[in-house]
Amino acid sequence: MNSFFKTLMLVAVAFPIVWLQSCKPKGTQSAVSGDAAAKVYVAPGKYDEFYSFVSGGFSGQMSVYGIPSGRLLRVIPVFSVDPEKGYGFSEETKPMLNTSHGFVPWDDLHHIALSETDGIQDGRWVFGNGNNTPRIARIDLKTFRTAEIIEIPNSGGNHSSPFITENSEYVIAGTRFSIPMDNSNGDVPINTYKSNFKGTVSFVSVDKTSGNMSIAFQILMPGVNFDLARAGKGKSHGWMFFSCYNSERANTLLEQNASQKDKDFIIAVNWKKAEEYLKAGKGKKESVKYAHNIYDEKKHMATSVIETEVTMLDSKELTDMVYLIPCPKSPHGCDTDPTGEYIVASGKLAATIPVFSFTKMLQAIANKTFEGEYEGIPVLKYDAVLYGEVKKPGLGPLHTEFDDKGFAYTSFFVSSEIVKWNVKTLEVVDRVPTYYSIGHLSVPGGPTRKPWGKYVIAYNKITKDRYLPTGPELAQSAQLYSIEGDKMKLLLDFPTIGEPHYAEAIPAELIMKNSQKIYKIEENQNPFAALGDKYARVERKGNEVHVYMTSIRSHFTPDNIEGVKMGDVVYFHITNLEQDWDMPHGFAVKGANNAELLVMPGETQTLAWKPERIGIFPFYCTDFCSALHQEMQGYIRVSPAGSNVAISFGTGKTDSTAVAIK
Amino acid sequence: MKKIFRFFPIAALVLIFSACNSNTESVTATETKDAIAKNGGQEAVQDDVSQKDVVKIAVSSKDHTTLVAALKQAEYVDDLSNAGPFTVFAPTNDAFNKLPAGTVDGLMKDDKKADLQNILEYHVAVGVYKTENMKDGQKINMANLGDITLSVKDGKVMVNGVANIVASIPAANGIIHVVDAVLLPPAKN
Numbered sequence: 001m002n003s004f005f006k007t008l009m010l011v012a013v014a015f016p017i018v019w020l021q022s023c024k025p026k027g028t029q030s031a032v033s034g035d036a037a038a039k040v041y042v043a044p045g046k047y048d049e050f051y052s053f054v055s056g057g058f059s060g061q062m063s064v065y066g067i068p069s070g071r072l073l074r075v076i077p078v079f080s081v082d083p084e085k086g087y088g089f090s091e092e093t094k095p096m097l098n099t100s101h102g103f104v105p106w107d108d109l110h111h112i113a114l115s116e117t118d119g120i121q122d123g124r125w126v127f128g129n130g131n132n133t134p135r136i137a138r139i140d141l142k143t144f145r146t147a148e149i150i151e152i153p154n155s156g157g158n159h160s161s162p163f164i165t166e167n168s169e170y171v172i173a174g175t176r177f178s179i180p181m182d183n184s185n186g187d188v189p190i191n192t193y194k195s196n197f198k199g200t201v202s203f204v205s206v207d208k209t210s211g212n213m214s215i216a217f218q219i220l221m222p223g224v225n226f227d228l229a230r231a232g233k234g235k236s237h238g239w240m241f242f243s244c245y246n247s248e249r250a251n252t253l254l255e256q257n258a259s260q261k262d263k264d265f266i267i268a269v270n271w272k273k274a275e276e277y278l279k280a281g282k283g284k285k286e287s288v289k290y291a292h293n294i295y296d297e298k299k300h301m302a303t304s305v306i307e308t309e310v311t312m313l314d315s316k317e318l319t320d321m322v323y324l325i326p327c328p329k330s331p332h333g334c335d336t337d338p339t340g341e342y343i344v345a346s347g348k349l350a351a352t353i354p355v356f357s358f359t360k361m362l363q364a365i366a367n368k369t370f371e372g373e374y375e376g377i378p379v380l381k382y383d384a385v386l387y388g389e390v391k392k393p394g395l396g397p398l399h400t401e402f403d404d405k406g407f408a409y410t411s412f413f414v415s416s417e418i419v420k421w422n423v424k425t426l427e428v429v430d431r432v433p434t435y436y437s438i439g440h441l442s443v444p445g446g447p448t449r450k451p452w453g454k455y456v457i458a459y460n461k462i463t464k465d466r467y468l469p470t471g472p473e474l475a476q477s478a479q480l481y482s483i484e485g486d487k488m489k490l491l492l493d494f495p496t497i498g499e500p501h502y503a504e505a506i507p508a509e510l511i512m513k514n515s516q517k518i519y520k521i522e523e524n525q526n527p528f529a530a531l532g533d534k535y536a537r538v539e540r541k542g543n544e545v546h547v548y549m550t551s552i553r554s555h556f557t558p559d560n561i562e563g564v565k566m567g568d569v570v571y572f573h574i575t576n577l578e579q580d581w582d583m584p585h586g587f588a589v590k591g592a593n594n595a596e597l598l599v600m601p602g603e604t605q606t607l608a609w610k611p612e613r614i615g616i617f618p619f620y621c622t623d624f625c626s627a628l629h630q631e632m633q634g635y636i637r638v639s640p641a642g643s644n645v646a647i648s649f650g651t652g653k654t655d656s657t658a659v660a661i662k
Numbered sequence: 663m664k665k666i667f668r669f670f671p672i673a674a675l676v677l678i679f680s681a682c683n684s685n686t687e688s689v690t691a692t693e694t695k696d697a698i699a700k701n702g703g704q705e706a707v708q709d710d711v712s713q714k715d716v717v718k719i720a721v722s723s724k725d726h727t728t729l730v731a732a733l734k735q736a737e738y739v740d741d742l743s744n745a746g747p748f749t750v751f752a753p754t755n756d757a758f759n760k761l762p763a764g765t766v767d768g769l770m771k772d773d774k775k776a777d778l779q780n781i782l783e784y785h786v787a788v789g790v791y792k793t794e795n796m797k798d799g800q801k802i803n804m805a806n807l808g809d810i811t812l813s814v815k816d817g818k819v820m821v822n823g824v825a826n827i828v829a830s831i832p833a834a835n836g837i838i839h840v841v842d843a844v845l846l847p848p849a850k851n
Contacts, residue, residue: 253795255747255789255790256789256791256795259788259789259803260801262803262807262809328807329803329807348788351783351805351806351807352807392776392779395741395783395805396788413744413745414741414744414746414788414805415740415741415744416703416704416740416741416744433703433740435703436703436704436744436745437704437744437745461745462704462744462745464704464707464709465707465708465709
């Protein structure tokens with residue numbers, strides 16, 4: 001009895017009471033404060049202070065919200081087709097979703113990266129990752145449209161991506177699943193994982209002027225699961241830090257088998273060194289297949305090219321390029337503070353947050369303070385790299401963002417809260433509950449050298465009773481907190497599309513001044529454009545019928561079309577002749593088994609239509625454009641296959657004298 | 663030492679447990695009735711349709727009142743009502759009673775909250791560990807970062823050589839293994 005009691009007392013003594021301040025506030029303390037409504041109220045006609053770009057998760061899209069109002073401004077179609085905008089349905093946009101697997105109309109967009117110059121958001125582009133069929137997309141923030149998608153070869157799923165470097169030199173792509181490499185025989189038993197499965201991280205360069213992406217190099221890595229990443233900044237610029245889990249390299253029941261070891265790794269990659277090796281010709285050319293899709297703004301048309309080669313650098317062979325930092329319990333978030341000195345890793349199963357020091361890491365590398373090797377890569381000693389641990393901050397830390405005052409904000413999934421702590425002293429200074437079970441969080445500018453602060457936004461994983469119920473599937477829950485004072489204050493709940501993962505917010509003025517209003521008609525180089533009513537026409541090419549149609553308030557030219565026969569494919573090439581802000585025209589034809597078109601002023605878009613029966617088919621403008629929008633309509637006649645009805649077309653002709661061109 | 667860990671009649675315990683399990687509606691109903699629920703965590707969500715989570719199962723058990731009181735004192739009721747998934751090793755009241763007199767009362771004092779939390783965290787793992795997958799000698803790293811060690815003999819699982827798993831109850835957000843002794847964390851972080 002006595003010895004038992006002693007053991008218990010020892011336990012008590014060994015754990016000094018350091019956690020009093022970290023006690024979780026009772027529920028009622030989270031009540032919204034009195035001035036919350038005024039803080040999120042954006043008067044009619046006034047603008048929000050920030051744009052927030054929010055990943056759409058399994059919707060495959062990216063959404064744009066105004067902060068602090070939480071108003072949805074736009075859903076940008078990225079990896080999934082969008083019949084509303086004709087994205088992935090129009091002939092011009094279909095190539096955007098081409099991959100080495102063919103046309104892939106869906107993906108899972110998890111993470112956002114806004115372009116940066118000198119570590120500060122510059123508002124030019126926003127990048128998003130495709131988690132399923134590995135891809136990175138670039139959205140042009142002049143038009144809020146997907147401008148480019150590049151597929152990532154030698155990847156089993158692009159989770160650890162896009163996480164940009166401080167001058168947008170690279171966006172990166174770490175594979176969530178390790179797999180046999182693309183040019184090896186993939187027909188192997190799954191239980192040969194340890195010998196046949198490898199990981200890669202890709203460095204995708206971003207052209208300074210055009211933004212165009214290109215896979216500069218890949219690094220061959222051990223067969224672990226790459227999770228998240230963050231670029232070094234300031235003093236640590238030139239390094240990229242990846243978190244990984246499953247250093248056990250299990251291939252089944254990862255829930256248990258990937259949680260066996262006390263520590264997995266933060267993987268520090270010296271990409272400046274990798275560039276040197278690349279220049280010195282140390283890379284090996286690997287034969288692969290991946291799609292590279294670019295949308296040409298002048299042609300209003302995407303092209304897809306299948307590329308066939310990447311250059312691979314081997315982490316086992318090339319020293320001084322990759323180092324491993326042990327990190328407790330399946331690290332998830334891996335975030336660098338605004339100074340670039342601290343690397344905050346969050347073991348998602350842990351109840352502690354280790355903070356590593358970049359300076360100490362360099363010293364440890366110089367002094368070779370290694371505890372061993374993992375798959376040929378040096379493993380640094382934990383204590384030699386550790387700046388300190390945030391002790392007992394909560395349960396299940398996931399992600400960390402930073403403000404402009406030296407504080408960090410870490411999300412805790414299991415204990416469902418945001419914890420604010422001092423980056424220097426590692427002391428917890430405040431905590432607020434989230435409703436419920438937060439995943440990512442976002443401070444405007446939070447991942448950059450210059451956080452704008454003011455708010456932290458929680459993107460929660462569980463909604464339950466927060467909104468009016470809508471059956472088994474509920475709204476996704478985001479929550480806005482003020483971080484202006486010492487204490488975080490809940491201001492607003494707002495729902496989002498898909499499932500939000502990471503998001504990035506940016507001051508509105510960095511984007512709105514560049515926002516494009518129209519496409520100039522004189523710059524339209526679409527080969528199927530009709531740049532004026534006089535160019536409107538219908539042409540037959542074999543069994544293809546090409547309709548070069550214009551739209552302007554409030555008619556289509558031509559709006560009566562005859563001579564189409566069963567077995568034909570009709571291509572409606574619609575050019576919107578308007579040169580007026582916010583004057584798109586839509587186009588839909590009865591029985592089309594794809595979608596509508598939504599054509600911006602000055603733009604040309606094409607809908608393919610294969611009639612499946614004989615008769616008269618109406619078409620009309622879908623976007624309410626004018627007082628005579630309802631009159632903006634037309635007919636197309638479909639005749640039997642052997643019919644001798646000639647191609648004819650016109651607008652405004654009241655008898656049967658429509659001009660026949662054949 | 664051995665004397666304290668007398669084995670609890672297993673069959674009886676399971677009976678008590680499952681009997682209580684069906685009794686929880688009244689508990690949850692009174693808990694979530696009023697407006698406080700609006701600002702509470704997930705434990706306050708009004709839902710009598712879903713499968714019960716680990717907390718609701720523990721609350722419904724007459725044999726786990728000490729554990730539930732400890733979870734409340736440690737402010738872990740909300741955490742364990744979240745999505746998890748959790749594996750909770752749930753000592754019975756008798757298990758707590760086997761501790762030296764005054765131990766539990768001492769841990770329930772406000773200035774010992776960190777110790778209590780540490781002990782409770784040593785009973786919780788993130789992940790679902792079912793007995794049929796448990797292996798002799800297997801270690802599981804618990805929420806407080808300490809390891810427990812399992813031993814499996816004749817299909818019976820024992821934790822750290824001191825606590826028998828006497829029943830296992832699946833929950834909406836994980837699994838509860840009822841144990842007949844309190845697990846004490848090793849005296850290091």
